[in-house]
Amino acid sequence: MAIVKPFKAVRPSRDKAALVSSKSYEIYTPEMLHSKLAFNPFTFLHVINPGYKYHKQDVSGDLRFKLVHNRYLEFKEDKIFKQDKSPAFYIYKKTTATNSFCGIITATSVEDYHKNVIKKHEGTLKERELLFENYLKNTGFNAEPVLLTYPDNDVIKTIIEKYKKQRPEYEFSTTDKDLHLLWVVDQKEDIEQIIEAFKKIDTLYIADGHHRSTSSCLLAQNLAKENENHTGNEDYNFFMSYLLPESQLSIYEFNRFIKDLNGFTADEFLIELDTFFRIEKRGQELYKPKEKHHFCMYLNGDFYALYLRKSIYKFTDSLSKLDAEILYQTVLKPILGIEDIRNASKILYSQNKTDSLELKTKVDTGDYKVSFGMLPTTIKELKGIVDAGLMMPPKTTYIEPKLRSALTIYEF
Template identity: 80%
Template structure:
């Protein structure tokens, strides 16, 4: 039974929302970030980059977090942000040139996270958990929701479609040609219907935002211990999430690029691969895998198709069936000497939508010696891993939608 709670969002005013909302801070290249900070006084980037006001680029730690809080207060004092008077759900639709995503922004329960109603598929780094927990504690708000997915539900879909027939509260497009719409669901009957529908959902899966969710839980635990009157209903016991039906997720693969062949020549490397794979040379013909356990490889100016020899590899659990794990166990570790795929200096992960062209370009320019592509995993693959008590290997999935910051803000 999932607890999905409406909340009183702090939001940009309708006339400024297109100027305020932003992508995640670390996505912007330096020149674009500088331009937005220089020419847009309303961008939320001023809040998360508070040193810009003082011409300081390298403020860190608690000092930076406290300045983030101060810039946020200034945006509220200047009327850029206002808070809704009543708790609400927020239907948010993002349309890209390729996909449309439509779900509900609401508050998730920390208790659901601890009870495994909310399940994760990635390991998190303790240092990042603590850093973001400290950020949340000092700033007192969260401006970017965790992406959660749930089985398609006709009751929730009917409510969403009802509101989509009405004029949205927000309607704007961004320079990347994405269109953003947001509706406010404040009607008590509709709120009750949505809450009850989510109570019937047994499991929610984190699609994106593992560190944000874990850090929110750490903060809640710490604040509960500091609060002698803790009830479990305080705002810090919840974190902002975007609930999206499973059918609307877009899941992409990460390509692998390797800087050297671990002392092998290309011919010697191909001989080593032959132990685990049936190899077809495709020359300049671009090969894209269409089945699981098939891989694309670009080496020494040629494309190759690699087909796993199932007699040479044992499937022991759900994780062992993932193509990213197969590539690690048969190629990256034993042949190329890459033990720690999270921190290895000689491997690069890149999410690419160029139909495999990146596999060729990064090798041809001399930056890498060999590249690998594979088929994306499915939501069922992710659920099989999670429900088996396992974790996905690093850089196995790139999941969309990527959400904008500061469309809705959750305070605690």
């Protein structure tokens, strides 16, 4: 049974929504960030980059978090942000050149996370958990929802379709040509139907935002200890999420780029690969896998097709069938000596959504010796691994939609 709760979102006024909302802070290059801050006084980037006001870009730690809180208060004082008077759900639709996504922004339960009703597919780093927990505690808000997915549900779909026929609260396009629409669900009957529909859903899966969800749970534990009158209903016992039907989730793969061959020559490396793979040289033909357990490799100016020898490699569980895990167990670890696949000094990951020639171009520059590509993970594979209590390797999935910050803000 999944618990969802409406909340009183703090959000931009209708006339400023397009100017206020931003992409995730980490996406912007320093040049892009400076341009946004210099020419848009309403962008939420001013809140999360508070040092700009004082011409200081190196503000960090607790001081930065406190200044974020102050800039946030200023946005509220200047009526750039307002808080809804009654709790609501928020239907959000994003349309890109190739896809359309439509789901519901809600408050989801920390208790569900602990009970494994909300399941994760990636591990988290303790250092990042603590950093974001400290950020949340100092600022008092979260402006970017965790992306959760759930099995398609007719009741929820009917309510969403009902609101999509109405005029949206927000309707704007961004410079990347994406269209953004948001509707406010504040009718009691619709809210109750949504709550009851999610109560009948056994599991929600985290698609994106593992550190944000884990940090929210950590914050809730700490605030509960500090609160002598803790009831479990306080706002800190929930975190903001965007719930999207499984059928609308888009999953892309990550390419892998390796900096050296661990002492092997190219010919010796190919011989090492022969144990687990049937190898076909494709020359300058760009090979893209069409089946699971097939891999693309670019080495020494040529593309190769690698086909897993299933008579040699044994499947033991759902994780062992995952292509990213197969590549790690047969190539990255035993041949290339990469024990820690988070080690940025040896391996680079890059999502394969936009540049199909990247496998070649990055190696041809001389920065990397070999690259690997594979098919994207399916939602069925993801759920199978999670339901078995296993974790996927890092950088296995690049999942869309990527959500904007500050369309709705959750305070606690």
